[in-house]
Amino acid sequence: MRDKKRKETSDEEFFGFAKSYLSEAFPNPQRVGCPPDHQLTLQAEHPQETDPAVIQHVTSCSPCFVRYMEILADLKRLKAG
Amino acid sequence: MAAEGSASFFRLNAVDRHGRRIDPVVLAAVEEVYPRAFAHGLRLLGDPAVVTDLLEEVAADVSQSIKTKDPPGDPEPIRNLPGYIFTTFKRRVNTLKHKELMMLEAAAVANASKLAWTDPSRQLELKILLDEFLAQFDSIVQDMLCRYLVGFSWKEIGKVHGLSPHAAEARFSHAMQQARERLKI
Numbered sequence: 001m002r003d004k005k006r007k008e009t010s011d012e013e014f015f016g017f018a019k020s021y022l023s024e025a026f027p028n029p030q031r032v033g034c035p036p037d038h039q040l041t042l043q044a045e046h047p048q049e050t051d052p053a054v055i056q057h058v059t060s061c062s063p064c065f066v067r068y069m070e071i072l073a074d075l076k077r078l079k080a081g
Numbered sequence: 082m083a084a085e086g087s088a089s090f091f092r093l094n095a096v097d098r099h100g101r102r103i104d105p106v107v108l109a110a111v112e113e114v115y116p117r118a119f120a121h122g123l124r125l126l127g128d129p130a131v132v133t134d135l136l137e138e139v140a141a142d143v144s145q146s147i148k149t150k151d152p153p154g155d156p157e158p159i160r161n162l163p164g165y166i167f168t169t170f171k172r173r174v175n176t177l178k179h180k181e182l183m184m185l186e187a188a189a190v191a192n193a194s195k196l197a198w199t200d201p202s203r204q205l206e207l208k209i210l211l212d213e214f215l216a217q218f219d220s221i222v223q224d225m226l227c228r229y230l231v232g233f234s235w236k237e238i239g240k241v242h243g244l245s246p247h248a249a250e251a252r253f254s255h256a257m258q259q260a261r262e263r264l265k266i
Contacts, residue, residue, distance in 0.1 A: 011257070012189065017207040019230045043224070047241055052220035059215050059223050072231040079237070 023069075026062040033057060034064050044071045097141035098134050104144035110162040111140045118170050125178050135177065139170045214260040222256045225249065 028034065035054050043050045043058070058068045093111060095103050103111070111118075115136070122132030143166055215223060221242055228238045239249030 014207060014210065014257075015230060017204070018211050018226065021208065021211060047221070047224050048243060055220045055224045055227070058227065065227075068227060069231055072228060072233070076231060076233060076237075 019069075022059060022065045023062055026060055026065070028061045028063055031063065034061060037067070040064065040068050040071055044068065044075050093133065093137055093140070097137040099138070099141070101141035102144065103137065103140040104147060107140050107144045107147065107162065107166070110166055111136060113163045114167040114170075118167055121171065122174050125174050132174075135173055136170055139166060139173055143169065210260055210264060213264055214256065217260060217263075218256045222253060225253045229253070 035057060039050065039054055040058070043054045047055070058064045093103075093108065093115065095105075095108055097103065118136055119129070119132055122135060123129055126132055126135075143162075214226070225238050225242070228241070235246040235250040238244075238253075239246045242249060244252065
C-alpha cells in the first residue's frame with residue numbers, strides 16, 4: 001500500500017516535470033523543422049494517420065509541444081462540451 | 082453571514098451573506114434540518130462558519146426560487162421543503178468539497194514539479210528518465226504521454242489509438258516500467 005502511494009507520488013512528480021521540461025527545455029526560435037499547424041491538428045484528431053516524425057518532433061521542440069498541448073486541450077474541451 | 086456565537090452553537094440569520102432575504106417558511110424548514118445538515122457539512126468542510134453560510138445561501142436561493150415560481154394568488158408549495166433544502170445543501174457541500182480536492186490536487190502537481198526543478202539531482206534523474214522514455218518508445222506511447230499530460234482519460238486515449246482503455250493504460254505503464262527498470266530509478 002505504501003509502495004503504491006510512493007509510486008503514485010513519483011509518477012505525479014514525473015508528469016509534472018515532463019510538462020514543465022518539454023514546454024521549456026527545447027527552445028526553437030527559428031522553428032527549424034516544425035510541422036505546419038494543420039499537421040499538429042491532424043496528429044491530435046487522427047494520430048494513426050500521421051507521420052510518426054510529427055510526434056517525435058513535438059517531444060523535442062518546446063514551441064511545438066506547447067502548441068500541441070493547446071490543440072489537445074481544445075479538442076478535449078470540444079468533446080466534453 | 083452567520084451570527085457571532087460559540088463554535089458549537091451557530092445560528093441562522095434571516096439574510097444570507099450576500100444580503101438576500103430568507104423567506105420565514107424556508108427559514109423554519111432550514112431550522113428543522115439544521116442539526117443534521119450542520120453535522121454533515123462540518124464533517125466534510127470542517128468550518129462551522131462556512132457550513133452555516135452555505136446553508137443560509139441555499140435558504141436564500143430556495144426563497145428566491147419559491148418567490149419566482151409561486152406568484153401570489155397561485156401558491157404551489159414544495160411538498161417536502163426540509164427534505165428539498167437538505168438535498169440541495171448536500172449537493173452544494175459536495176460541489177464545494179470537489180472544488181477543494183481539485184485545487185489541492187493541482188497544488189500537489191505544481192509543487193511536485195517545483196520540487197523537481199529546485200533539486201538538481203532529482204531534476205537530473207527525472208530528465209534522464211524522460212529522455213529514456215522518449216528515446217526508447219514509439220510515437221504511440223509518446224502521443225499517449227502528451228494526451229495524459231492534458232488530462233485525457235485512458236478511455237479517450239485508447240479510443241484515438243484503436244485500443245481498449247485497459248490496453249492503452251497497460252501499454253503506457255509497461256513503457257514507464259521498462260524505462261525505470263533499465264535506468265534502475
